[in-house]
Amino acid sequence: MPPTTYSCASTIPPAHQLAMVQLRGVSGYVVRDITDILHPVTRCTFQGGSSFRFVTETRLSYIVTASGDLGATAAMYVADLNAGTTSLVRVWASSGSLSFVYGWSPDGRALSYISSVANNNVEWHVLSAAGDRLLAKLGTVPSRGVNRDTDDAMVGFSADGQYVAVEQTFIQGTTAPIQVNRVSDGSVAYSRTDGSMAVWAGTGARLLFRTSAGVDSWAPGGGVIPVSAGTAWIRPVASPDGSHIAFSELNGQGNHLGQVIDLASGGIHALSPNPRVGAAFLNTSLVWYAGETICTTATPCGLGGPPLSGQTYIYDLGSDVENGSIDTGFFDSWPHVVGQS
DSSP states (O other), rough: OOOOOESSSOOOOOOOOEEEETTTOOOOOEEEEEEETSEEEEEEEEOOOOOEEEEEEEEEEEEEESSSSOOOOEEEEEEEEETEEEEEEEEESSSOOOTEEEEOOTTOEEEEEEEEEEEEEEEEEEEETTEEEEEEEEEEEEEEEOOTTTOOOOEEETTTTEEEEEEEOOOOOSSEEEEEEEETTTOOOEEEOOOOOEOSSSSSSOOEEEEETEEEEETTTEEEEHHHHHHEEEEEEOOTTEEEEEEEOOOTTTTTEEEEEETTTOOOOEESSSSSEEEESSSSHHHHHHHOOOOOSSSSSOTOOOOOOEEEEEEEETTEEEEEEEEEEEEEEEEESTTTT
């Protein structure tokens, strides 16, 4: 699979804040410099690819496939935005279940990924200069439907780079749905037999996840503690300063609402009272999300969930003000955690 084409109008200066988005009226995907949020700058434009993720401030990874079908040939590349070069990371002949789930270490030197092998068996790996280490054989993904509000899969490194975690809801009974391993030797530091929607906080090594009772967190030496009883968060995203988590939560009518939790106090800050989904941090104070059509008893949204309204928004936590956004799609932002450059 060849890499996609991209072009950069200007280099990325050191210590800048970036977002990988789609813009209304602009084809492709763009890297926006949002250091001055009142005067954002488009640095680079990509004409293809998917699963975009910043490796470092100036390096961006993405995946290309031979077709949109499950099982198609796929490849992962890294684009050096300032140098204008592209390097191949890995190729897989068949992109089976969960094949596009991956995450980079905070220093960009190690890749954690899920791989689908023969007969849809799924494995969890870490790839680095030391080689490709198999951390766990997760089992086989059954043939069933997917519920976007309950099903999830993630891999990722702690902010201090000492631990790596996997969380998935698709394979039951074979291995723990949540597992944390030490990066140093691959040994298991923590696992549990329930839980979903996991995310690392932006500082230290603190993994937060959803359970039937609410949101809990695990940290080495500190064990598991409750964070927010009764909260059933969906697709949590950490702020880069490690202080908050943005997420969506269902209301009684089946719509999503944007929320932010303060990790110091456990308090939850409700954002717009209107239906919003996909809440994610652009930077430490700005949350992006998309509008939904309103579900009612008379006009329920059904099994497919609420359709998007076509409008997107940015909520400023500092001023508690929501404004419309020209960012029609959000994929990733930089920095991911404290101290990255």
